[in-house]
Amino acid sequence: MSKFTYNDAEYIVEPSGYDIRRVMPDGSSSLVAANLYYGLPVQEAEAKAQALVKSIQPVGIKVVGPDITRPNMIGDLKIVGPDISRPNFIYWDKDSTSFPKSS
Amino acid sequence: MKMKDSVAIVTGGGNGIGEAVAKYLVKNGAKVAIVDMAQKNIDRVVGEIKAMGGEVIGVQANVTSEADTAKFIKATLDAFGKLNIVVACAGIIRDGTMLTIDKETGKVTRKMGLDKWQPVIDINLTGTFLTLRDGAEAMVNGGWEGILVPISSVNKVGQIGQLNYSSTKVADALMPKIIVGEFQMRGIHNIRCVGVAPGYTATPMLTGMNQDALKALLHEVQIGRLVEPEEVAALIGHCVENGAIDATTIEITGGLCYEHGIAK
Numbered sequence: 001m002s003k004f005t006y007n008d009a010e011y012i013v014e015p016s017g018y019d020i021r022r023v024m025p026d027g028s029s030s031l032v033a034a035n036l037y038y039g040l041p042v043q044e045a046e047a048k049a050q051a052l053v054k055s056i057q058p059v060g061i062k063v064v065g066p067d068i069t070r071p072n073m074i075g076d077l078k079i080v081g082p083d084i085s086r087p088n089f090i091y092w093d094k095d096s097t098s099f100p101k102s103s
Numbered sequence: 104m105k106m107k108d109s110v111a112i113v114t115g116g117g118n119g120i121g122e123a124v125a126k127y128l129v130k131n132g133a134k135v136a137i138v139d140m141a142q143k144n145i146d147r148v149v150g151e152i153k154a155m156g157g158e159v160i161g162v163q164a165n166v167t168s169e170a171d172t173a174k175f176i177k178a179t180l181d182a183f184g185k186l187n188i189v190v191a192c193a194g195i196i197r198d199g200t201m202l203t204i205d206k207e208t209g210k211v212t213r214k215m216g217l218d219k220w221q222p223v224i225d226i227n228l229t230g231t232f233l234t235l236r237d238g239a240e241a242m243v244n245g246g247w248e249g250i251l252v253p254i255s256s257v258n259k260v261g262q263i264g265q266l267n268y269s270s271t272k273v274a275d276a277l278m279p280k281i282i283v284g285e286f287q288m289r290g291i292h293n294i295r296c297v298g299v300a301p302g303y304t305a306t307p308m309l310t311g312m313n314q315d316a317l318k319a320l321l322h323e324v325q326i327g328r329l330v331e332p333e334e335v336a337a338l339i340g341h342c343v344e345n346g347a348i349d350a351t352t353i354e355i356t357g358g359l360c361y362e363h364g365i366a367k
Binding site (some may be wrong): 017019030031032033034035036048051052055056058 | 142145146149150152153156157158159160161162174175177178181182
């Protein structure tokens with residue numbers, strides 16, 4: 001069994017096949033993978049386990065989509081994406097020639 | 104193509120049909136990547152597959168994200184070295200009618216919002232597209248024989264109250280013809296695409312519903328019971344191994360007769 005730490009979690013590589021177990025800082029754990037790398041030498045299995053963990057749980061910039069509170073600006077042009085929680089509205093009672101105010 | 108020693112990705116593999124498919128493939132000798140949004144479900148299924156002696160990885164991912172899709176494809180290749188089977192089970196429902204009408208006034212009181220429409224389109228349609236697209240890319244570039252399986256639904260014919268869901272499932276059902284046509288055009292002959300369209304299936308979504316409503320549903324089913332997820336999984340397994348099934352979507356409904364609520 002070997003251990004390595006990656007992105008604040010501890011990973012344990014258990015040679016029973018090879019299992020990879022993730023242990024979170026609060027002590028909870030889960031199986032990332034099971035029964036891998038049959039027949040491989042220990043060092044090679046551990047190197048593959050480390051690479052696999054980095055593929056499954058990469059550390060990077062998380063893109064969460066357009067942020068209407070912090071729009072991108074190109075000069076004076078404000079670029080905002082669609083926000084399904086705040087849809088665009090058509091104001092039927094304002095200056096539309098296609099849909100003139102009816103009352 | 105044999106299931107034994109093949110490598111599969113199953114999105115939505117943390118419960119329901121996806122879980123049954125993953126376990127069926129493992130029982131028949133495949134290695135499997137479980138992809139799901141819920142880590143708790145991944146943990147349970149990965150643990151159970153380990154107990155079966157199967158080779159498995161679990162990847163938490165959002166199938167609507169290109170970055171996450173790239174992540175679970177790469178992780179699968181890193182773990183198992185190839186990819187042969189992609190089953191896109193991840194899906195959701197957000198039921199409701201397009202318009203709600205006040206019985207007394209006859210006027211519209213509510214419309215289906217984008218909060219109900221968009222997530223269903225994103226997961227059931229865009230998610231399936233991304234999963235199949237990147238799965239196929241890996242198979243083509245790797246030179247591996249493979250099969251792509253979008254999961255449609257019998258509600259592809261049009262279910263009242265499911266404009267969003269039915270719209271995605273009819274699109275998913277159409278994918279095999281287009282994808283295979285494009286493969287044929289590009290000279291790709293070793294990757295098939297077969298959709299599966301289950302009827303009322305015994306997943307937590309249905310078994311947890313009002314039991315009287317469930318009984319009413321079963322009146323429409325000839326076999327008088329829900330389709331078991333394992334039966335859907337067995338059909339997918341057959342599609343994997345029967346190389347003549349291609350460019351079509353197969354229904355598995357237990358003999359569902361469209362008496363109520365289906366727009367023909």
